[in-house]
Structure formats: structure tokens, C-alpha cells
Amino acid sequence: MMLPFGYFELILAAICYYCLSAFRQRRRIMIDWPLLAMLPSLVRCVSTIHDRCAIILNHTGGTFLFKGPRFVNMNMLATVDPADIHHIMSSNFLNFPKGEEFKEIFEVLGDGIFNSDYELWRSHRKLTSALINNMKFLRFVARMNTEKVANGLIPVLDHVSSKGVVVDMQDVFQRLTFDTTCMFVTGYDPGCLSVEFKDVPFSKAMDDAEEAIFIRHVVPKSLWKLQRWLGIGKEKKLKQAKVTLDEVIRDLISRKRKDLREAVIVSKDDAKGVDILTSLISEPQSFGDEMDYDDKFLRDMVLNLMIAGRDTTSSSLTWFLWLVVTHPNVEKKIIDEINATIKSSEVENFKIFETEESNKLVYLHAAFCEALRLYPPVPFQHKAPVQPDVLPSGHRVYPNMKILFSLYAMGRMKRIWGADSWNFNPDRWITEKQMIRHEPSYKFLAFNAGPRTCIGKQVAFAQIKAVGATILHNYKFEMLKGHIVEPNVSVILYMKHGLKVRGLFALASDSDSDSDHGLGPTFCLGLGPPKKIAD
Numbered sequence: 001m002m003l004p005f006g007y008f009e010l011i012l013a014a015i016c017y018y019c020l021s022a023f024r025q026r027r028r029i030m031i032d033w034p035l036l037a038m039l040p041s042l043v044r045c046v047s048t049i050h051d052r053c054a055i056i057l058n059h060t061g062g063t064f065l066f067k068g069p070r071f072v073n074m075n076m077l078a079t080v081d082p083a084d085i086h087h088i089m090s091s092n093f094l095n096f097p098k099g100e101e102f103k104e105i106f107e108v109l110g111d112g113i114f115n116s117d118y119e120l121w122r123s124h125r126k127l128t129s130a131l132i133n134n135m136k137f138l139r140f141v142a143r144m145n146t147e148k149v150a151n152g153l154i155p156v157l158d159h160v161s162s163k164g165v166v167v168d169m170q171d172v173f174q175r176l177t178f179d180t181t182c183m184f185v186t187g188y189d190p191g192c193l194s195v196e197f198k199d200v201p202f203s204k205a206m207d208d209a210e211e212a213i214f215i216r217h218v219v220p221k222s223l224w225k226l227q228r229w230l231g232i233g234k235e236k237k238l239k240q241a242k243v244t245l246d247e248v249i250r251d252l253i254s255r256k257r258k259d260l261r262e263a264v265i266v267s268k269d270d271a272k273g274v275d276i277l278t279s280l281i282s283e284p285q286s287f288g289d290e291m292d293y294d295d296k297f298l299r300d301m302v303l304n305l306m307i308a309g310r311d312t313t314s315s316s317l318t319w320f321l322w323l324v325v326t327h328p329n330v331e332k333k334i335i336d337e338i339n340a341t342i343k344s345s346e347v348e349n350f351k352i353f354e355t356e357e358s359n360k361l362v363y364l365h366a367a368f369c370e371a372l373r374l375y376p377p378v379p380f381q382h383k384a385p386v387q388p389d390v391l392p393s394g395h396r397v398y399p400n401m402k403i404l405f406s407l408y409a410m411g412r413m414k415r416i417w418g419a420d421s422w423n424f425n426p427d428r429w430i431t432e433k434q435m436i437r438h439e440p441s442y443k444f445l446a447f448n449a450g451p452r453t454c455i456g457k458q459v460a461f462a463q464i465k466a467v468g469a470t471i472l473h474n475y476k477f478e479m480l481k482g483h484i485v486e487p488n489v490s491v492i493l494y495m496k497h498g499l500k501v502r503g504l505f506a507l508a509s510d511s512d513s514d515s516d517h518g519l520g521p522t523f524c525l526g527l528g529p530p531k532k533i534a535d
Contacts, residue, residue, distance in 0.1 A: 030056070030066065037067040039074065039220075046218055050379055050487050053078065054409040062413060063393050066404075072220040076382075076402040080410040083392035086442040088383055088403065090450035099384035101402070105216045108209050108242050110296070112304030123291055128305075129455050131276050137184075138459070140274060142355045144183045145463050149470055150352050152179060152193035157475060159195040160501070168498035169321060171197075173314040178203050180463065181309030185302055186252050187275035202248045205241035206307060210490045212238035217382075217491075249299050256281060277302065308456065311492040312377035316464050318499050319375035320368055322485060323424045325477040330367060330426055337363045338473050350474050358465035365436055366429035368464055372446040373417070374424060376407040379493040381448075407445050408493065416443060477501075 030041035045052045056064050062081040068074020079085070088096045097117035109115045113124035131137060153176050160167040175193035178200065183189050192200045212234035216224045227235040256277050277298065284293045291297060324331050339347045341360050358364065382404045385397050397403060414421045417428070431437045441449035447457045454460070488496040 032067055035071075036069050037074075039069050042066070042218055047489060049218070049489060050406070050408040050493070053380075053406040054412045057406060057409045058413060062415065063395060065395070069220070072222060073400060074220060074402075076404050077395055077397060078404040078406060079391070079393065079395075080406055080413055080416070081391075081393045082416065082440070082442045084395075085405060085445065085449065086440075087392050089442060089448070089452065092389065093450050095386050095389060096383040096403070097386065099400075101221075101384060101400070102382065104221075106213060108213070108238065108245070109304055109307070110300035112300035114304050114308075124301075125451075125455070127291070131279060132455050132459060134279070136274055137276065137279070141184055141459060142462070145180055145466060146352060146354055148176065148180050148183070148189075148193070149467060152176060153467070153471075154352070154474075156193060156195055157471070164502065166500055166502045169501045170314070170318045170495050170499040173317040173321075174203065174310065175200070176467070177310045177314040177317075177463075178306075181306055181313075184275060184309060185305045186256065186277045188252060188255070201244050203310070205244035205248075206310070207490075208234075208237040208241040209245070210307075210311070210492050212241070214490045217380075245303060246299065249302050250295065252302065253277070253281075253295055253298050276305065313460055313463055315375070315377035315493055316368065316372060316460070317467060318495060319493075320371040320464070320468060321471070321477070322495075322499055323371050323374070324367060324472070327424055330424070331472065331477075333426075334361075334364050334367060334468075334472055337361055338469055351470070353466045353469040353473070355462045355466055358469045359462070361465060361469060362434060362436060363426060363430065364465055364468060365461070366426040368461070368468065369429045369436070369444070370424055370426045373411040373444060374422075375487070375493055376411065376446045377493055378446075378491065379408040379487070380404060380406045380491075405445065408487070410443075410445060 030038040030045075032038055033040055042049075057078060057080050063077065063079045063084065066074075066076040066078060068076070098115060099117070103115045106115055111120065113121065113128055116124055153172070156167075156172060172193065175197075178192045179189055182192075190200065190202075192198070192203065215234045224235060227233045228239070231239065260278065260282055280293055280298060280301065324334065338361060342351065342357065382402050384400055384402055386399060388396065388398045390396050410416065412421050429437050429439075441447065441453060447454040447460075483500050484497055485499070486496050488494045
């Protein structure tokens with residue numbers, strides 16, 4: 001039977017449309033292959049995993065079941081559903097600990113607060129809160145941060161400006177926060193941030209460890225365990241990194257005990273405050289717990305706090321600076337707010353901001369919140385239920401099933417943040433009364449949520465705002481085309497190629513100023529504007 005003229009073309013067009021739709025669907029959603037399931041698709045897109053998660057979760061409504069190979073336990077439920085996150089992180093908290101698999105993946109952290117659960121975690125939480133919220137420590141943090149900005153950051157920025165050399169601002173921020181965190185935690189300044197830009201094995205070891213930990217999330221456990229046994233690939237680097245981390249921390253603890261014995265360190269009543277390690281060694285009885293403060297405990301405590309302090313803060317500062325300089329209207333609002341807040345005599349003079357001053361800057365705070373929304377320092381985390389459960393979204397979960405939160409994707413969800421979710425817009429954080437808008441933690445997860453909400457949130461904001469206000473008030477940044485900015489592949493969200501800066505010139509000094517500084521140098525940043533995530 002002959003088809004009427006035109007029917008064949010219609011059928012062919014329908015088949016083409018179906019094939020094209022299927023192809024586009026496969027691009028959006030990972031292909032479920034026989035036997036290997038979705039693992040090949042995961043491995044193929046691992047270099048752009050954060051953006052890929054954002055695309056998939058936007059397309060699937062916020063929840064997606066990743067199916068691993070049939071012969072390994074790799075099924076994961078990825079979710080950014082605020083109701084699911086609230087259920088897991090708060091209302092049913094006890095059923096969703098970090099779990100043994102998490103501890104195994106992050107074994108380099110030992111038994112520290114990030115790896116622990118239940119009673120051990122409660123003890124760590126109580127102790128860390130007592131240390132960080134202690135007024136002596138907060139005074140110490142404020143003083144050390146100001147001193148490091150004045151004696152470390154400013155000389156480096158002036159140096160690269162006068163020499164016209166290329167510098168990576170991400171590296172500068174990592175060095176800054178490595179020094180300050182080491183000072184906060186141990187009381188010692190490693191002098192990482194200097195014009196010499198000396199190598200820092202401890203910092204390099206932290207980066208290597210974090211990259212290896214990420215790979216453990218995307219390959220079968222049996223594979224990375226085999227690599228660990230053979231001593232190859234990222235597992236080899238992780239082993240070497242652990243040796244370096246252990247050696248450096250052991251030397252710091254030994255030095256601290258020696259200095260305390262020889263009364264080199266100021267007394268605990270010093271009004272200027274003391275570091276965390278000094279408090280732990282010299283006055284353990286004041287914390288009212290039964291923990292054994294041996295070298296293993298101190299090692300795990302120091303490493304956990306070092307990673308929390310260095311990585312999250314430097315990541316926040318890097319993405320913040322890039323976003324601000326690629327949005328001149330935001331930069332102008334921040335500068336106008338700074339000028340309206342400080343004394344008129346300080347507007348044209350070089351100035352280093354302290355915590356009390358930067359805390360008054362509402363729009364600056366909003367800009368940091370927006371940067372954290374789009375580029376959270378910890379881009380994902382995972383949990384595992386102890387007992388079977390049904391999430392508010394209707395998805396069933398069972399013991400040992402990994403539940404993945406993509407914080408990076410969450411900040412880009414249109415159903416959570418609106419049609420402009422991909423856009424950098426600090427105004428979304430400002431209320432009609434010109435105050436910071438509160439967003440629930442299960443929607444804005446940068447500082448975690450529920451009982452595990454970050455203890456150091458206020459300390460972190462104080463530091464990044466003081467640094468942010470100082471560099472934006474004193475320095476002008478200009479863009480240079482060509483440098484690619486994209487996220488790296490690690491458990492900490494850094495820029496894959498860094499944030500390259502070339503000093504151009506220093507503006508003329510103000511003759512009426514008591515400082516040698518004018519308004520500061522102008523920098524060229526190798527950046528392009530943020531790109532919208534494709535559907």
C-alpha cells in the first residue's frame with residue numbers, strides 16, 4: 001500500500017525529532033548503560049562535575065538517583081531539595097550520621113570533628129565551641145588578622161605592583177589564610193605570605209590530599225583501595241601528603257610543649273588572648289570533658305581546624321574578588337558604602353579595616369553571601385542513613401546508600417533562588433530595612449545546617465569582610481582578557497587555573513597622608529565575566 005504524498009516526510013521528521021530529543025535527554029541525564037550503569041557518564045564528565053550536577057538537578061527538579069555498576073555499591077541519591085536537606089540535617093539528624101564510609105574516604109582527618117559521629121562528635125563540638133567562642137581567642141584572632149594584613153598582604157600587593165610581576169591572587173589568599181589559621185590554631189606564624197613566595201610543603205600536601213579525597217567519591221571503592229595498596233596515582237600522592245602533614249603538625253605540637261615548659265609563651269591571662277593549641281595543652285581541665293589530650297588527639301584537632309580555616313576562607317575571598325571586579329556596579333556600591341561608613345579624612349587615605357569597622361558594612365556582607373551561594377567553598381557533602389527512611393520528596397533511602405548534597409548546584413536552582421539564580425546579585429540579600437535577609441540554612445548551606453552548623457561562621461565572616469574591605473578600599477582592579485576562570489575538581493572549590501593578576505602601577509601618594517600609600521596600585525586580572533549555565 002502506497003503512503004499518500006507527504007506522509008513519509010512526516011514520519012521521517014517525527015523519527016528525527018524523537019532521536020534528537022533522546023540525544024538531548026541523554027546529554028542532560030546520565031546514560032544508564034548495561035552492567036556499568038551510569039559510571040561511564042560520571043567518569044566522562046568528572047572534569048566539569050559541578051556544572052553537570054547543576055544541569056541535571058535543575059532538569060530533574062532537584063533530586064536525581066545515580067545508579068552505579070551492578071557489582072559495586074555506588075548508588076547515590078543527589079538532592080538539593082530544601083525539604084530533604086532539612087529532614088536529613090535537622091529533623092531526623094540522628095539517622096543520618098557521617099558514617100563509616102565517609103570516615104574511610106576522609107581517613108587523613110583522623111578522629112577529628114569532621115569525621116566523628118555521636119558521642120565523639122558531641123565532645124568535639126562542645127570543646128571546639130568553647131575554644132572558638134572564648135573572648136580571649138576572639139581578641140587574639142582580631143589582632144592576628146590585622147597584623148597579618150598589615151605586615152603580609154599589603155607588602156605583597158605593593159611589591160607586585162612596583163615590580164609589575166604576574167601574581168596569582170588565589171595563591172596570595174591561600175598563603176594569607178594559611179598563615180592566619182596557623183597562628184589562630186598553633187600560635188606560630190609560618191611566614192608563608194611574603195614577597196619571596198617560598199614553597200610551603202604543608203599547604204601543597206593539603207591540596208594533594210583534597211584532590212585524592214575527591215577522586216574517592218567518583219570511582220568504586222575497590223579501585224581506589226587497589227591504587228592505595230599498589231601505591232599509584234592519587235593514592236600515592238595522598239600517602240605522601242599524610243606523611244608531610246603528620247611531620248609538620250608533630251613538630252608544631254612538640255615545639256608548643258617545649259615553649260610552654262620553658263615559659264616562652266605568655267600566660268593564659270594575657271589580655272591579648274591565646275591560640276587554640278596553647279589552651280588545649282596548658283588548661284585542658286577547664287573544658288570539663290574526659291577526652292585524652294594526647295598527641296594523636298591534638299594532631300587531629302589541628303589538622304581539622306587548619307583545613308577549615310585555610311581552605312574555606314581563601315576560596316571565599318578568591319571567588320568574591322573575581323565576582324566583584326567582573327561586576328563594576330557591585331564594586332561601586334561596596335566602595336560607596338565604605339566611604340559612607342568611615343571618617344571623611346580616611347576616604348582618600350590608605351586604611352586597614354578591623355573587625356568592628358567591617359561589621360558595619362551591610363552590602364559587603366551581602367556580596368560575600370552571594371559569592372558563597374554561587375561558589376560555596378565545600379561544593380558538596382554526603383550522608384548515609386542508619387535505618388531505611390522516606391524523604392519528604394518521596395524517595396526511599398536505605399542503610400549505606402550515599403546521599404549527596406551539591407551545594408554548588410543548590411545555588412543555581414531556579415526553583416530555590418528564582419529565574420536569576422545563576423546571576424551574581426547581592427541585592428537579593430538586602431531587606432527593605434537595609435539589613436541582611438535571613439535565609440534558612442537548608443536553603444543556604446554554605447555553613448552547613450542543623451546541629452552541625454559551622455561553629456566558626458562569625459569568625460570567618462569577620463576575617464573575610466576585614467580583608468575584603470581593605471583591598472577594595474585601597475586598591476583598584478582592572479580586567480585582562482584571556483585568562484580562563486573555572487572551578488577545579490576537588491573537595492574544596494578553588495579556581496582551576498588560579499586568579500592571575502599583573503601589577504600595573506601605583507597611584508600617586510597623597511601628600512597629606514601620614515602613610516606611604518596613596519589609593520594603592522591598580523591591578524589587571526585575567527578574567528572574563530561569569531557565564532550562565534546552559535540548560
